[in-house]
Amino acid sequence: MIESLLLHLDSLLLYVFGAGALVSAVLMLVLRQPMRVALALISAMVFLGGIYGLLGVHFIAAFQVLIYVGAVMVFMVYVIMLLDPRDPSCSQRFSPLVVPAVLVFLLFLGALGYVVWQGFPALAEAPHGSVYELQRFAASFLTEYWLHFELTSVLLVVAVVAAIAVIGVNRGKT
Amino acid sequence: MSDAQLLLTLAVALFALGLLGVIVRRHVLIMLMCMELMMNGVNLSLVTFAHQQGSAVGTVLVFLIFVVAAAEIAIAIPIVLLLVRRKRTVDLYAYTDLKG
Numbered sequence: 001m002i003e004s005l006l007l008h009l010d011s012l013l014l015y016v017f018g019a020g021a022l023v024s025a026v027l028m029l030v031l032r033q034p035m036r037v038a039l040a041l042i043s044a045m046v047f048l049g050g051i052y053g054l055l056g057v058h059f060i061a062a063f064q065v066l067i068y069v070g071a072v073m074v075f076m077v078y079v080i081m082l083l084d085p086r087d088p089s090c091s092q093r094f095s096p097l098v099v100p101a102v103l104v105f106l107l108f109l110g111a112l113g114y115v116v117w118q119g120f121p122a123l124a125e126a127p128h129g130s131v132y133e134l135q136r137f138a139a140s141f142l143t144e145y146w147l148h149f150e151l152t153s154v155l156l157v158v159a160v161v162a163a164i165a166v167i168g169v170n171r172g173k174t
Numbered sequence: 175m176s177d178a179q180l181l182l183t184l185a186v187a188l189f190a191l192g193l194l195g196v197i198v199r200r201h202v203l204i205m206l207m208c209m210e211l212m213m214n215g216v217n218l219s220l221v222t223f224a225h226q227q228g229s230a231v232g233t234v235l236v237f238l239i240f241v242v243a244a245a246e247i248a249i250a251i252p253i254v255l256l257l258v259r260r261k262r263t264v265d266l267y268a269y270t271d272l273k274g
Contacts, residue, residue: 011177014177014180014181015180018180018181018184021184021188022184022187022188025187025188025191025192025211026191028191028195028204028207028208028211029191029194029195029198029199029208034201034203034204034207034264037201037204037207038203038207041207041210041211044188044211044214045214048214048217048218051181051218052221055181055221055222055225056225057221057224057225057233060221060233060236060237063237063240064217064240067240067243067244068210068214068240068243071244072210072243072244072247075247075248075251076203076206076207076247076251079203079251079254079255080203082255083203083258083264092200092265093199093200094198094199094200095197095198095199095200095266095267097197097198098198101194101197101198102194102198104197105190105191105193105194108190108193109186109187109190112186112189112190113183113186116179116182116183116186117179117183119179136230137230137233137234140230140234141230141234141237145234148234148238152238152241152242155241155242155245156241156244156245158245159245159246159248159249160248162249163248163249163252166249166252166253166256167252
Protein backbone atom coordinates (compact mmCIF):
# COMPACT_ATOMS: atom_id res chain seq x y z
CA MET A 1 0.00 0.00 0.00
CA ILE A 2 2.62 2.49 1.10
CA GLU A 3 5.01 1.30 -1.61
CA SER A 4 2.45 1.86 -4.34
CA LEU A 5 1.69 5.26 -2.83
CA LEU A 6 5.37 6.16 -2.95
CA LEU A 7 5.53 4.90 -6.52
CA HIS A 8 2.75 7.27 -7.58
CA LEU A 9 3.79 10.09 -5.29
CA ASP A 10 4.72 12.33 -8.20
CA SER A 11 1.35 12.23 -9.91
CA LEU A 12 -0.41 12.38 -6.53
CA LEU A 13 1.47 15.56 -5.66
CA LEU A 14 0.72 16.90 -9.15
CA TYR A 15 -3.00 16.46 -8.52
CA VAL A 16 -2.74 18.02 -5.05
CA PHE A 17 -0.80 21.05 -6.28
CA GLY A 18 -3.10 21.48 -9.29
CA ALA A 19 -6.20 21.34 -7.12
CA GLY A 20 -4.63 23.79 -4.70
CA ALA A 21 -3.82 26.25 -7.48
CA LEU A 22 -7.34 25.97 -8.87
CA VAL A 23 -8.99 26.48 -5.47
CA SER A 24 -6.77 29.51 -4.80
CA ALA A 25 -7.69 30.99 -8.18
CA VAL A 26 -11.41 30.56 -7.44
CA LEU A 27 -10.91 32.10 -3.99
CA MET A 28 -9.34 35.13 -5.69
CA LEU A 29 -12.63 35.79 -7.44
CA VAL A 30 -14.91 35.48 -4.42
CA LEU A 31 -12.92 36.99 -1.55
CA ARG A 32 -13.73 40.57 -0.67
CA GLN A 33 -10.61 41.94 1.04
CA PRO A 34 -7.71 42.75 -1.34
CA MET A 35 -5.20 41.41 1.17
CA ARG A 36 -6.93 38.01 1.22
CA VAL A 37 -6.99 38.01 -2.58
CA ALA A 38 -3.24 38.70 -2.54
CA LEU A 39 -2.69 35.81 -0.14
CA ALA A 40 -4.77 33.52 -2.37
CA LEU A 41 -2.68 34.57 -5.38
CA ILE A 42 0.52 33.92 -3.42
CA SER A 43 -0.66 30.43 -2.53
CA ALA A 44 -1.61 29.78 -6.19
CA MET A 45 1.89 30.88 -7.26
CA VAL A 46 3.54 28.65 -4.64
CA PHE A 47 1.44 25.68 -5.82
CA LEU A 48 2.50 26.42 -9.41
CA GLY A 49 6.10 26.54 -8.22
CA GLY A 50 5.58 23.09 -6.74
CA ILE A 51 4.25 21.88 -10.10
CA TYR A 52 7.33 23.27 -11.87
CA GLY A 53 9.53 21.50 -9.36
CA LEU A 54 7.68 18.23 -9.97
CA LEU A 55 8.17 18.63 -13.72
CA GLY A 56 11.90 18.92 -13.08
CA VAL A 57 12.30 22.60 -14.01
CA HIS A 58 13.81 23.47 -10.68
CA PHE A 59 15.29 26.83 -11.57
CA ILE A 60 11.97 28.06 -12.96
CA ALA A 61 10.35 26.92 -9.70
CA ALA A 62 12.99 28.85 -7.74
CA PHE A 63 12.47 31.98 -9.83
CA GLN A 64 8.71 31.61 -9.56
CA VAL A 65 9.03 31.86 -5.79
CA LEU A 66 11.82 34.45 -5.85
CA ILE A 67 10.48 36.87 -8.45
CA TYR A 68 6.72 36.40 -8.33
CA VAL A 69 6.15 35.71 -4.65
CA GLY A 70 9.26 37.43 -3.38
CA ALA A 71 9.25 40.61 -5.45
CA VAL A 72 5.99 41.19 -7.32
CA MET A 73 3.59 40.08 -4.61
CA VAL A 74 5.50 41.75 -1.79
CA PHE A 75 5.24 44.96 -3.80
CA MET A 76 1.52 44.35 -4.24
CA VAL A 77 0.98 43.64 -0.54
CA TYR A 78 2.93 46.79 0.30
CA VAL A 79 0.65 48.88 -1.93
CA ILE A 80 -2.47 47.28 -0.42
CA MET A 81 -1.21 48.30 3.02
CA LEU A 82 -0.43 51.77 1.70
CA LEU A 83 -4.01 52.32 0.54
CA ASP A 84 -6.79 52.91 3.00
CA PRO A 85 -8.37 49.61 3.98
CA ARG A 86 -11.52 51.34 5.21
CA ASP A 87 -12.30 52.76 1.78
CA PRO A 88 -16.09 52.41 1.61
CA SER A 89 -16.31 52.97 -2.14
CA CYS A 90 -15.50 49.37 -2.96
CA SER A 91 -18.31 47.83 -0.95
CA GLN A 92 -19.65 46.28 -4.14
CA ARG A 93 -17.59 43.25 -5.02
CA PHE A 94 -18.63 42.64 -8.60
CA SER A 95 -19.25 44.90 -11.56
CA PRO A 96 -22.61 44.87 -13.37
CA LEU A 97 -21.01 42.77 -16.09
CA VAL A 98 -21.11 39.55 -14.04
CA VAL A 99 -23.64 37.60 -16.12
CA PRO A 100 -22.15 38.26 -19.59
CA ALA A 101 -18.65 37.79 -18.13
CA VAL A 102 -19.55 34.36 -16.76
CA LEU A 103 -21.08 33.42 -20.11
CA VAL A 104 -17.92 34.48 -21.95
CA PHE A 105 -15.85 32.63 -19.32
CA LEU A 106 -17.76 29.40 -19.89
CA LEU A 107 -17.52 29.78 -23.68
CA PHE A 108 -13.80 30.48 -23.50
CA LEU A 109 -13.18 27.59 -21.10
CA GLY A 110 -15.25 25.28 -23.28
CA ALA A 111 -13.44 26.23 -26.49
CA LEU A 112 -9.92 25.96 -25.09
CA GLY A 113 -10.78 22.89 -23.03
CA TYR A 114 -12.12 21.19 -26.17
CA VAL A 115 -8.85 21.90 -27.99
CA VAL A 116 -6.84 20.51 -25.07
CA TRP A 117 -9.02 17.39 -24.84
CA GLN A 118 -8.54 16.76 -28.55
CA GLY A 119 -4.90 16.24 -27.75
CA PHE A 120 -1.82 17.22 -29.64
CA PRO A 121 -0.83 14.44 -32.03
CA ALA A 122 2.23 16.33 -33.23
CA LEU A 123 3.67 16.46 -29.75
CA ALA A 124 5.01 13.05 -29.00
CA GLU A 125 6.00 12.38 -25.43
CA ALA A 126 9.64 13.40 -25.17
CA PRO A 127 12.09 11.26 -23.24
CA HIS A 128 12.05 12.41 -19.66
CA GLY A 129 15.10 13.05 -17.62
CA SER A 130 17.76 15.67 -17.67
CA VAL A 131 16.44 17.93 -20.41
CA TYR A 132 16.36 20.86 -18.04
CA GLU A 133 19.93 21.12 -16.90
CA LEU A 134 20.71 24.64 -15.85
CA GLN A 135 23.92 24.43 -17.87
CA ARG A 136 22.06 23.77 -21.11
CA PHE A 137 19.51 26.45 -20.37
CA ALA A 138 22.18 29.04 -19.60
CA ALA A 139 24.21 28.16 -22.70
CA SER A 140 21.24 28.44 -25.05
CA PHE A 141 20.16 31.59 -23.24
CA LEU A 142 23.41 33.40 -23.88
CA THR A 143 24.21 32.03 -27.33
CA GLU A 144 20.95 31.43 -29.16
CA TYR A 145 18.72 33.96 -27.39
CA TRP A 146 21.21 36.71 -26.56
CA LEU A 147 19.21 39.28 -28.55
CA HIS A 148 16.07 38.60 -26.50
CA PHE A 149 18.15 38.82 -23.35
CA GLU A 150 19.48 42.23 -24.36
CA LEU A 151 16.03 43.43 -25.42
CA THR A 152 14.69 42.42 -22.02
CA SER A 153 17.34 44.47 -20.29
CA VAL A 154 16.38 47.43 -22.51
CA LEU A 155 12.76 46.84 -21.48
CA LEU A 156 13.74 46.94 -17.81
CA VAL A 157 15.57 50.23 -18.28
CA VAL A 158 12.57 51.68 -20.11
CA ALA A 159 10.29 50.51 -17.28
CA VAL A 160 12.46 52.20 -14.65
CA VAL A 161 12.60 55.44 -16.65
CA ALA A 162 8.84 55.32 -17.21
CA ALA A 163 8.13 54.76 -13.52
CA ILE A 164 10.30 57.75 -12.63
CA ALA A 165 8.59 59.81 -15.35
CA VAL A 166 5.12 58.90 -14.05
CA ILE A 167 6.05 60.05 -10.57
CA GLY A 168 7.83 63.14 -11.91
CA VAL A 169 4.83 64.27 -13.98
CA ASN A 170 2.66 64.11 -10.89
CA ARG A 171 5.20 65.93 -8.76
CA GLY A 172 5.35 68.75 -11.28
CA LYS A 173 1.61 69.33 -11.03
CA THR A 174 1.27 69.45 -7.27
CA MET B 175 -5.75 11.74 -19.77
CA SER B 176 -2.02 12.33 -19.74
CA ASP B 177 -0.25 14.56 -17.28
CA ALA B 178 0.42 17.11 -20.01
CA GLN B 179 -3.28 17.35 -20.83
CA LEU B 180 -4.07 17.76 -17.14
CA LEU B 181 -1.55 20.56 -16.79
CA LEU B 182 -2.77 22.28 -19.96
CA THR B 183 -6.35 22.08 -18.67
CA LEU B 184 -5.16 23.65 -15.42
CA ALA B 185 -3.38 26.38 -17.40
CA VAL B 186 -6.52 27.11 -19.43
CA ALA B 187 -8.60 27.21 -16.26
CA LEU B 188 -6.19 29.62 -14.55
CA PHE B 189 -6.12 31.89 -17.61
CA ALA B 190 -9.92 31.88 -17.90
CA LEU B 191 -10.40 32.51 -14.17
CA GLY B 192 -7.97 35.42 -14.38
CA LEU B 193 -9.84 36.84 -17.36
CA LEU B 194 -13.12 36.50 -15.47
CA GLY B 195 -11.57 38.28 -12.51
CA VAL B 196 -10.32 41.16 -14.67
CA ILE B 197 -13.83 41.63 -16.05
CA VAL B 198 -15.98 41.21 -12.96
CA ARG B 199 -13.99 42.65 -10.05
CA ARG B 200 -14.16 46.38 -9.33
CA HIS B 201 -11.04 46.85 -7.20
CA VAL B 202 -8.10 48.07 -9.32
CA LEU B 203 -5.45 46.10 -7.44
CA ILE B 204 -7.51 42.90 -7.56
CA MET B 205 -7.77 43.35 -11.34
CA LEU B 206 -3.99 43.66 -11.51
CA MET B 207 -3.63 40.50 -9.45
CA CYS B 208 -6.02 38.66 -11.78
CA MET B 209 -3.79 39.73 -14.68
CA GLU B 210 -0.88 38.14 -12.84
CA LEU B 211 -2.94 34.98 -12.54
CA MET B 212 -3.49 34.98 -16.32
CA MET B 213 0.25 35.33 -16.83
CA ASN B 214 0.84 32.41 -14.48
CA GLY B 215 -1.52 30.27 -16.54
CA VAL B 216 0.42 31.10 -19.70
CA ASN B 217 3.68 30.27 -17.92
CA LEU B 218 2.31 26.89 -16.87
CA SER B 219 1.32 26.09 -20.47
CA LEU B 220 4.79 27.11 -21.72
CA VAL B 221 6.53 24.93 -19.15
CA THR B 222 4.23 22.02 -20.04
CA PHE B 223 4.99 22.34 -23.77
CA ALA B 224 8.72 22.62 -23.05
CA HIS B 225 8.44 19.51 -20.87
CA GLN B 226 6.74 17.64 -23.70
CA GLN B 227 9.14 18.71 -26.40
CA GLY B 228 12.26 18.50 -24.29
CA SER B 229 13.51 21.83 -25.59
CA ALA B 230 14.77 24.86 -23.73
CA VAL B 231 12.74 27.39 -25.77
CA GLY B 232 9.73 27.35 -23.47
CA THR B 233 11.78 27.83 -20.35
CA VAL B 234 13.68 30.74 -21.91
CA LEU B 235 10.36 32.34 -22.78
CA VAL B 236 9.09 31.80 -19.21
CA PHE B 237 12.21 33.50 -17.94
CA LEU B 238 11.60 36.52 -20.16
CA ILE B 239 7.95 36.61 -19.04
CA PHE B 240 9.13 36.86 -15.42
CA VAL B 241 11.06 40.01 -16.33
CA VAL B 242 8.14 41.45 -18.28
CA ALA B 243 5.82 40.79 -15.32
CA ALA B 244 8.17 42.61 -12.98
CA ALA B 245 8.38 45.57 -15.38
CA GLU B 246 4.60 45.60 -15.79
CA ILE B 247 4.05 45.76 -12.05
CA ALA B 248 6.69 48.47 -11.68
CA ILE B 249 4.73 50.63 -14.16
CA ALA B 250 1.21 49.66 -13.12
CA ILE B 251 1.54 50.31 -9.39
CA PRO B 252 2.61 54.01 -9.72
CA ILE B 253 -0.24 54.56 -12.20
CA VAL B 254 -2.72 53.02 -9.74
CA LEU B 255 -1.34 55.16 -6.92
CA LEU B 256 -1.71 58.31 -9.06
CA LEU B 257 -5.30 57.39 -9.94
CA VAL B 258 -6.12 56.73 -6.30
CA ARG B 259 -4.58 60.03 -5.27
CA ARG B 260 -6.67 61.85 -7.86
CA LYS B 261 -10.04 60.16 -7.27
CA ARG B 262 -9.64 59.01 -3.66
CA THR B 263 -11.04 55.59 -4.51
CA VAL B 264 -9.91 52.21 -5.77
CA ASP B 265 -13.25 51.49 -7.43
CA LEU B 266 -12.69 51.14 -11.15
CA TYR B 267 -16.14 52.52 -11.98
CA ALA B 268 -15.08 55.93 -10.67
CA TYR B 269 -12.65 56.14 -13.57
CA THR B 270 -15.21 55.86 -16.35
CA ASP B 271 -14.46 59.44 -17.41
CA LEU B 272 -11.18 58.09 -18.81
CA LYS B 273 -13.21 56.78 -21.74
CA GLY B 274 -12.62 58.75 -24.91
